[in-house]
Amino acid sequence: MSPLPTPGMTRLLSLPMAVVTGLLIGLGFAPMGVWPATLVGVALFTWLLAGRSAGSAAVHGLLAGLALNALTIHWISVLGVPVAVALVAFMSLWFLVLGIVVALLTRTRAWVFLVPAAWVGVETAAGSFPFGGFPWIRLAYTGLDQPIAGWFAWVGSAGVTFLLALGANLLLLAVVDRGLRLRATAGGLAVFLVGAALTLVPHAEPEQHVTVGVVQGNVNRAEKGTGTYARSVTANHLSETVFLLAEERARGGELDFILWPENATDIDPIADDTTREQIETAVRLAGVPIFVGAVMDGPVPDSRQTSSLWWHPETGPGDRYDKRNLVPFGEWIPFREFLLPRLPVLEQIGRQSIPGEGPGVVDAPTDAFEYLRVGTMICFELAWDSTSYDTVRGGAQVLVSQSNTNTYAGTFEVPQQTALNRIRALETGREVIVSTINGISGLVDVDGELSGTTEELTSAHRTFTVPLRTNTNLAVTLSPWLALVVSAAALGGTLYAVATRGGRRRPGRMDNSEQPIGSTQ
Structure with missing residues (x-):
């Protein structure tokens, strides 16, 4: 040659x-x-x-x-x-x-x-x-x-x-x-x-399965930037959870847990009584854990963390994962002390986000599965191979993807993120249950095929039954x-x-x- x-x-x-x-x-x-x-x-x-x-x-x-x-x-x-x-x-x-x-x-x-x-x-x-x-x-x-x-x-x-x-x-x-x-x-x-x-x-067919309810609460876009916006987002997810539960009980279905998307609450539910009550009401009505996407107060003053929090109906908030891959100039400001005084527009970003550590896997006990391990990829993290692969290495038996696509609704970002969910399912050999605030929620199977999808800018709910897997793909x-x-x-x-x-x-x-x-x- x-x-x-x-x-x-x-x-x-x-x-x-x-x-x-x-x-x-x-x-x-x-x-x-x-x-x-x-x-x-x-x-x-x-x-x-x-x-x-x-x-x-x-x-x-x-x-x-x-x-x-x-x-x-x-x-x-x-x-x-x-x-x-x-x-x-x-x-x-x-x-x-x-x-x-x-x-x-x-x-x-x-x-x-x-x-x-x-x-x-x-x-x-x-x-x-x-x-x-x-x-x-x-x-x-x-x-x-x-x-x-x-x-x-x-x-x-x-x-x-x-x-x-x-x-x-x-x-x-x-x-x-x-x-x-x-x-x-x-x-x-x-x-x-x-x-x-x-x-x-062919893929192995595990004997054990979990049934997951997915909630897409939507947001009141006219309220964005107002003092009522953050609370209305959580209220919307509580309301849509009620509709999900009503449908499941009407057909005699039983859920193992419910999945809420990233930023289902923009107010720390541990520190804020009203937000905590909204989540506890949803958990109490459901009778099963809810995997809550929440913005939490950070470990230092004027900071925050984007988290996934396992909330059990009996024991309350449990294990949590904090988002590792953050959007520069979107979730955090590099050289903040130098740039912020010189570029006031950066004040729109708000509190500095602090990245988490370790794989996105939480202990997720349910009535049927005391030692369940759930892996999550939060929005922007889908683009990093290591973050996705770490969920499998960390023992995740089922994968979820939690996203807030509200800012990018109607743009190329939403289908591109959907494509990333499909690729991660193919690579990890796990079904990926996708929950967004108002984007495209649904289920990606191990062949990368998408089903049960929702429409953008709408409130919706879905129920998916997926196998618990322990395999590790060569990828x-x-x-x-x-x-x-x-x-x-x-x-x-x-x-x-x-x-x-x-x-x-x-x-x-x-x-x-x-x-x-x-x-x-």
Whole structure:
């Protein structure tokens, strides 16, 4: 296999092509879901960046990133256009880096494998830095509803990103190298055919099941920002719980516990008597525990924690989990003491959120299951592999997802979060019961299929019976190590390309702006 030829293209054509490439990649993400466009986009990205100088690669990578991010995460503009511009611009810088790395790696003979490794490496970095990163848009998240989805349970999101990019680059190789066309095509198709075959692997059918009532209380949007808003949200969830109980008793059903979403109460129910009474009324009427999403007072003055609190009808509030992955400049302010006096707009964020520690798993005793362990992923946390995998490592027998999507109702954020719930079910080998304040609640089965969904901006309730599982999918163990090893391979390949000045290159047309690093004109 030879280095990839540099495309003979003037900037008048290549710069618009970079924008088109970014848009094609973005079309595979929810709610569009046009995954063949993503494969074409990834292949074009590699071809377009092949062998470019650092400056040219940076510009083309940045343009592709701007197009991709503007398409997929423009929903953040509900917090203000400047916020959206800043986030899109910053996240696009990672594509600037990716562009330079891809340009270098395409000069090596192993580019077909190293370029996919670079995608994993850049995604891993973007999901970690700065301030904990923003791993919301990853190539793997286009892998739903296509044959490659079978890989999620085995190699996780990091592995699926690699395989998607590998499949795209193998198909590119088939186009540019006639001598390898047959083998490259076969290899690319094998990635997807094996993925399709893996979806046929049967799941165990545990004997024990729990029946869970899901409450979507909705909010009175006209009250947002008023003094009555916080209490009305909790009141709405109490009311919808009553409707759930009435329906269950009419049909003779029995619940094991009830699930309320993130921020079902914005007032600490331990410290506030009115809020505590509302929850205790709901628990008393239900006669079963309620897993409450609550904003709690933090461990230091003027702080808060977003928590999931197990509330038992006999013993009251019990085990709790505090959200680990917080939204920077949304739930907490980096360098708060310095920035807050200089940027008064940040006062809208309110009290500083304090992250929790440890896996999102709580002891959740019920009448039928004294030692039940329930795992939760709270909203934004869905984007972090480690947080999701830790629920299984921590012994969760059933998974729930609690979210407050009220701010982003009607935007791309809601279907993208739904897609993340589906991916986490595939990876962890657990059904995921989804509860939102007024987004899309429902049940995701172990095959990633969504059922019993609610409509946005409505109050609703659902009842789901799910098995208690103890299995650990290979993805939970392998994916974190896979991300590190593959990222290291990409770094090593990049250093090699720099050290050898790109090595030998296949002749290709190149204008003066496309000179390799270190060449002279």
